Amino acid sequence: EADIYQTPRYLVIGTGKKITLECSQTMGHDKMYWYQQDPGMELHLIHYSYGVNSTEKGDLSSESTVSRIRTEHFPLTLESARPSHTSQYLCASSETGTQYFGPGTRLLVL
Amino acid sequence: GEDVEQSLFLSVREGDSSVINCTYTDSSSTYLYWYKQEPGAGLQLLTYIFSNMDMKQDQRLTVLLNKKDKHLSLRIADTQTGDSAIYFCAETHTDKLIFGTGTRLQVFP
Numbered sequence: 001e002a003d004i005y006q007t008p009r010y011l012v013i014g015t016g017k018k019i020t021l022e023c024s025q026t027m028g029h030d031k032m033y034w035y036q037q038d039p040g041m042e043l044h045l046i047h048y049s050y051g052v053n054s055t056e057k058g059d060l061s062s063e064s065t066v067s068r069i070r071t072e073h074f075p076l077t078l079e080s081a082r083p084s085h086t087s088q089y090l091c092a093s094s095e096t097g098t099q100y101f102g103p104g105t106r107l108l109v110l
Numbered sequence: 111g112e113d114v115e116q117s118l119f120l121s122v123r124e125g126d127s128s129v130i131n132c133t134y135t136d137s138s139s140t141y142l143y144w145y146k147q148e149p150g151a152g153l154q155l156l157t158y159i160f161s162n163m164d165m166k167q168d169q170r171l172t173v174l175l176n177k178k179d180k181h182l183s184l185r186i187a188d189t190q191t192g193d194s195a196i197y198f199c200a201e202t203h204t205d206k207l208i209f210g211t212g213t214r215l216q217v218f219p
Contacts (some may be wrong), residue, residue: 014157031205033206034192041196041211041212042209042212043153043198043209043212045206047172048205048206050205072208090152090153092153094205097140097141097202097205098141098143098155098158099155099207100155101145101152101153101154101155103151103152104150104151104154106150
């Protein structure tokens, strides 16, 4: 089972601020994913990576960007936060197909 | 495109069995998954089933797969209040998972 960490767990921030949500995993998984979760529960894939220097956009268009400089680290950045970005962000990693999730970051943009 | 559907809510009495249903569309899915999400937390992998299996049992959990009808179910025996959560089914699609909308299970005493 993967150990996967996300920080911060909760973040309240004003409109226009730049933020980075951190995600790290210690299992050496090549594949990593970011999901945005609606208050109504549905998960939307916004970014994924197959390995170092690989990033792809997911099924839901997002104004966020990601990077994958190290295998264990997959940060997500919002250059200018807006109230519409308020959501829960979940990170996951995978080696064989089974995805293991971090605890999530709940973001509130005022 | 690929789609995974679940009913939104299920309410059961403590001690009864719960059955959560899911239908999917991608017949080439190799694995199908059940995840559990408690309030304020990420998704916890509960169990999964390989597509060439019909059934998998793990303690109180039983997964049934009807590949012909593309129907997956999760049965929780002797449901407890700690089982109250949102349950997601998911199918594999290339290197990604397609998730259902989630079923909110409420257990009352």
